[in-house]
Amino acid sequence: MSILRTVKRGAAVGAVTLAAFSLTPGTAFAQGDPSGPSTKIVGGTPAEQGEFPFMVRLSMGCGGALYAQDIVLTAAHCVDGSGPNTDIQVTGGVVDLDDPAAQKATSTEVLQAPGYDGTGKDWALIKLDKPIDQPTLKIAETNAYDNGEFDIAGWGADQEGGSQQQQLLKAKVPFIDDATCKAAGGSYGNLVEDEELCAGLEPGGVDTCQGDSGGPMFRKDDAGEWLQVGIVSWGEGCARPGKPGVYTEVSHFAADIKTAAGQLGG
Ligand code: ARG
Numbered sequence: 001m002s003i004l005r006t007v008k009r010g011a012a013v014g015a016v017t018l019a020a021f022s023l024t025p026g027t028a029f030a031q032g033d034p035s036g037p038s039t040k041i042v043g044g045t046p047a048e049q050g051e052f053p054f055m056v057r058l059s060m061g062c063g064g065a066l067y068a069q070d071i072v073l074t075a076a077h078c079v080d081g082s083g084p085n086t087d088i089q090v091t092g093g094v095v096d097l098d099d100p101a102a103q104k105a106t107s108t109e110v111l112q113a114p115g116y117d118g119t120g121k122d123w124a125l126i127k128l129d130k131p132i133d134q135p136t137l138k139i140a141e142t143n144a145y146d147n148g149e150f151d152i153a154g155w156g157a158d159q160e161g162g163s164q165q166q167q168l169l170k171a172k173v174p175f176i177d178d179a180t181c182k183a184a185g186g187s188y189g190n191l192v193e194d195e196e197l198c199a200g201l202e203p204g205g206v207d208t209c210q211g212d213s214g215g216p217m218f219r220k221d222d223a224g225e226w227l228q229v230g231i232v233s234w235g236e237g238c239a240r241p242g243k244p245g246v247y248t249e250v251s252h253f254a255a256d257i258k259t260a261a262g263q264l265g266g
Contacts, residue, residue: 041152042159042239043206044171049095052153054137054226055168055215057097058126059089063154063215065228066092067139069131070105071261074214075231075248076116076124085110085126092132095168097155103132111260113253120192122233122248123257124214127264137216139228140251146229147175150199150219152245156211160238164211171206173199173217176244184242187234195252197230200244207245209238217247 054066062078088107105128113121153170181198182191200207217230230247
């Protein structure tokens, strides 16, 4: 529980403090250490311009996905609560955050998952002052796609304790079943099985990391269209062996998300 709390607090206040809690003894790899994990998301490669057009970057240091052109789906732990909010800047339509072609919008209202208390229910919606003119990402409405190989993407750290990225990075991670995930011990023992979904490689090396939170985990559906199955939520460190990434199980909340979006006028 303490690790979970620490990770979440660090993420919520943004990139500036991210280096602090990564300095857990024995966990941080020195920059450029060849024995450390390979770089990017962790273990990823740069995404192509337009490859994941629904991806957005949020100014508090999180990711998100366009649920509608004027509604972003992100993590509850990335926002402070529900209500009117004009503090969040949203950047979309680019892989390079400094690209002059970036589309920018500002939050008008935030809806954090009802009942969110730091365990499970890690989703929130952000209403924008204007649409971002990009394709949206459909959310999974059943758990039929909670299996196989998933895509992850984000501008977060490329290694535990690493810096935020200007270029969007991507990687693939396989599904991990709840029993295996719980057996990872520590905070994983408190996995909320209905509400959380795990993914990662047993030997580690590929994962989301600090600053990727709120971004989507997605895959193709049977029709060949992108479908969001997860929201980056937490993990013990990043890409450690036997320590999977934990994602909000989107299908479990699909009906709630739809209702919430309706309340935001989406
Ligand atoms: N809570 C982190 C954030 O706010 C995401 C951590 C994901 N960690 C992981 N090992 N998959 O950015």
